[in-house]
Amino acid sequence: MHKSIALGVALTLFFLARPGLHAEEERLPTATVNGFSMMQGDDELWGTADFDSSHWPTSSPVMGTAFNRVLIPDTIGWLRTQPFPLPASFADSPMALYFTSGASFEVWWNGVFIGSNGQPAATLAGEIEGLVDSRFYIPPSLFQETDNVLALRYSALGYSRLHLPLAFAVHIGPYQDQRYNRLARHVPALLLLGAVGAASLFFGVLYFRRRVDKGSLWLALMFLMVTFQSAAEILRALFSLSYMGAVARILLVAIFAYGSGLFLNLFTLTYLRLQNLKRWTLLISHALVLTALMFSYNQFDRLTFALIIIFVFSAMILTALGVRRGRAGALPLLLVLIVFCCSFLVGYSAFLDSYYYAAMALLAGTLFVVQANAISRTERRSVEEKLKSNRLQLELLKRQIQPHFIMNTLTALSEWILTSPESSVDMINALADEFRILNGYSDRKLVPLESEIELCRAHLTIMSYRQNRSLTLDTSLQNTGLTVPPAIFHTLIENALTHNQYTNDNSIFTLTQRVTESGDLEFTLITPVGTRRRGDRDDKGGGMGLSYVRIRLQEVWPDSFTLTDGEDEQGRWKTSIVISAKAING
């Protein structure tokens, strides 16, 4: 139910995001200026309207963007367009040129200087760096329907030190507040930032409060990275940056994209319980990251796009594996990742500018829901485990106060009081011993072996008085100071007494402990030969008691012990417990 609601909301957001974003832009008449002729050097003539630069080399457009790659001059350089027309409607309102570039430059419109961004110079010392985003008013008197020429006198001596390609994106459009415009474009990023930031805090607190579920940690980190990435995107709208700041910003976006992708994969591995694939996932994805770096090391936008593709695809493959293995919540996650991947098709510029936020909102929403479900599942499991451990304690308690045991003991005691007061005192003492020891066990997972043996002996003393026959326990212990789960041998002896009748005057139980050659710890309890009681012919003997022992062992040494029982060659009942060396030492 929650999943489908979240999915619905996210999908709606996804489809609304893009059209909403572009309606505003399409209402305004804009034109992109492409194709510059480039020349290194400085000549006043090159700024005039009539100069013919058709023999100059031309800039190359950057695919999928409004950018034109231009040469980086050692000193001053010039860029000129060929004469181009503009729609008549442009004359109706004040128009401006919008630039995005790392260079410092002067702008000449139809042969007239209309302003500069920083100060271009032939030397680094003379150059004043401009802002990456700049705007120049075009006086209406200079506006022509045909044969407009834009010339730029530029230098990029500071920028060239970064060893990055230089490009210009130039738009012509109505004169308006650039920042407001860009901020409007970043509304989806702003929304995502708030929501994902809160989610990051939520899962972070959840993880650091209990430190059990790694999934919450990965998700918190992933959401944090997405928050930072969105924040870095928004910086451009809030502040006018120099090329240094702009490059740093784009680099940060790429780094955060890497972080969010990495944590998305770590989360997916944890959530789908595919940790065994962790090494391979990281290896392959990082090989791809390195490849992407090699091809796009100087184009951070493209690198960001490549990083997102790599990690989202990798997460998608893992999720598909999760679906195949029937992991809970894998299917909705897979569907959302597929939708995410589809949005790559719009190209990297459109993707990074707008689709990314919608796709990420969808993914984040889904991740939030699946992880919340996982947490509630974990919570339920932990409650169940707690219940199980309480049940065990109760079981132990029941062992202490089993009415059958107490009532029979008291009945025998009545007879002893009448016939031999001294014996009845001994019996009362043994009973007190048994209760005292069992009482001390109540909430412990392990107890000293010596105490367990004392308990068994107290029990046998009581039973001896009840049966008026001697029942004793011999021990042969290789190590001292060992601990065992509470009342396990007591339970086995009690079982033997319940299911056998000992008619010999002296019946001896034997408990042996040794360390095997492979380092395993072995306990063997041999019960004396007795008459098997009626109703026990096929029963292995006390299913309940044996399962208590098994649960107790499992609690302390999960899956690292063996419990076997059966008759030995002399017809005695033999129970052996072997705990693997690894479990003992670990």
Place this chain on the structure above:
Amino acid sequence: MNILVVEDEIMAARHLCRVIREILQENVQSLHHVDTLDDAKQYLQSHGIDLLFLDLNLSGEDGFELLSDVVSSNFQTIIVSGNIDQALRSYEYGVLDFVPKPFTQARLSQALDKCRPSQVQTESGRGQAKYLGVRHLGKTLLVPIEDVTHIKAADRYTEISLADGKSLLHEKKLKQLLCILPDQFQQIHKSHIANLRFAKDIVSRPGSSYELCLRDGTILSVGRKFLPPLRNRLE
């Protein structure tokens, strides 16, 4: 009185035998103790008894399987057990009493009173049985009390008539059955017990004799001294 004690705990058995002797004194004709039910069966093959003391939690096995066997016999059974939570079910199976361990002489005396002939005076059932264990074709059937319409004395046995028209023989005598059957069973004749849930009306016959008609058409004679309490119950 001939008594058999089945108890696997020697000291508990000794104590029980001691207290029984103290209560019944010279009324004890024989008092025998065995450890297991197998031994008990063997003993019963050659000895008739009046009363069986049974530790229900015998050897950890489910005592109810053998209890239904035991209650179909011609002697009464008293359970002596440390498992008080089995008391109610024991009564439903038709035991005479359930004495929890450890017991006092007074409590045991109360249980023994229930089966002393002098104490059996009323005509209504005084037990809590929900089933009658009946031995039939070598097996023990547990017949729901609700299905029993009436019971007739038949030689050393009793004949139990069921609502579906069938009848079964039980080893207990009428007086013994009255001790374990619930209140809705009423003795109406020296050799008849009727389940009043099936009673329709009392009809008087010439010669001032009376008969009880059951809903299934069965007609049972009513003894003169049993008539007033029967009338009371039916009003």
